[in-house]
Amino acid sequence: MTDPDETGRVYLVGSGPGDPDLLTVKARRLLEDADVVLHDKLPGPDILGLIPEGKREDVGKRAGGDRTSQEYTNERLVELAREGKTVVRLKGGDPFVFGRGGEEAEYLAAHEVPFEVVPGVTSAVAGPAVAGIPVTHRDHASSVTFVTGHEDPTKDESAVDWHALAATGGTLVVLMGVGKLPEYTRELREAGMREDTPVALVERATWPDQRVATGTLADIVAVRDEAGISPPAITVIGPVAGTRERLLAFLANGADAAATGGEEVDGE
Structure with missing residues (x-):
């Protein structure tokens, strides 16, 4: 639940390679409970389909195509958490395997935002x-x-x-x-x-x-x-x-x- 009087929590979640059956139990639960899900392009259509459109934001990148800057994503995570929201940062595979999860974790820590890493099955x-x-x-x-x-x-x-x-x-x-x-x-x-x-x-x-x-x-x-x-x-x-x-x-x-x-x- 959103509480504007308290800093929310960010979950850096790995979605696995794309098959919803390969989501971890915790990842699926967090997707259901989150106020906002900031997702990459890689989780796959079937996993993204589990998330209501009203609470998901696309911050993904494509080689040679449209992209959201990493700076924007970092700042958006902090902004949403400071609004008291429970935020899932959903990544393909595992968040700490070439997924910039380490950069985002450092940014959250520097801004004193509580976060948790939820490993995923690496692609x-x-x-x-x-x-x-x-x-x-x-x-x-x-x-x-x-x-x-x-x-x-x-x-x-x-x-x-x-x-x-x-x-x-x-x-x-x-x-x-x-x-x-x-x-x-x-x-x-x-x-x-x-x-x-x-x-x-x-x-x-x-x-x-x-x-x-x-x-x-x-x-x-x-x-x-x-x-x-x-x-x-x-x-x-x-x-x-x-x-x-x-x-x-x-x-x-x-x-x-x-x-x-x-x-x-x-x-x-």
Whole structure:
């Protein structure tokens, strides 16, 4: 309930990859109880459909498209809380995995606004999983590295050392990296990663229109272009991406095209 005489509370909530069944129990309860929900573009239409239009505000961003500034979002969270409202800041995946949740938490703390972090199922793991790709595997990958493919454009240089990652081995999971796929796949090849390394692109993982495209480090850009894969999508690089073919026929969770009406696109 709104109490204008007291500072409200902000909940930084992860919505998971998009399937409402993958919301945590606490996340669903908070969506029901909140006075206002400030949401990104990534929670997905089925989750956003659970929230009455009158209490949700879109503060999302799209690569190359409309965007709400982070400064506005930060200030809006403080403003609403100081009005005594219970506020949910709803993010795709987990709020602290490339979701700017850390920045928002710092801003709230600096302005003495009570907040709580509610973790979500990160799409970095769930996206590959529903496509039949385990990010670790005893035979193929004993480590996994999560990388953002969309860094702060104001940085003087990238903080991601693709040459070091190529030498690390294991699985690379790149979030928000479809647009820069040509650049980092080239850097990985130049660093010595095998051109026949399996690669998978999972677009809109767990959403009704999920699509999966597979190829190799050498041809995945052409596969992406032919399929028209676009954000939001996850890139999985490494031998684990090759397990999908062996698992696809047996998946019972709707990851295969026959079950979902989605599309499968494979390289040579």
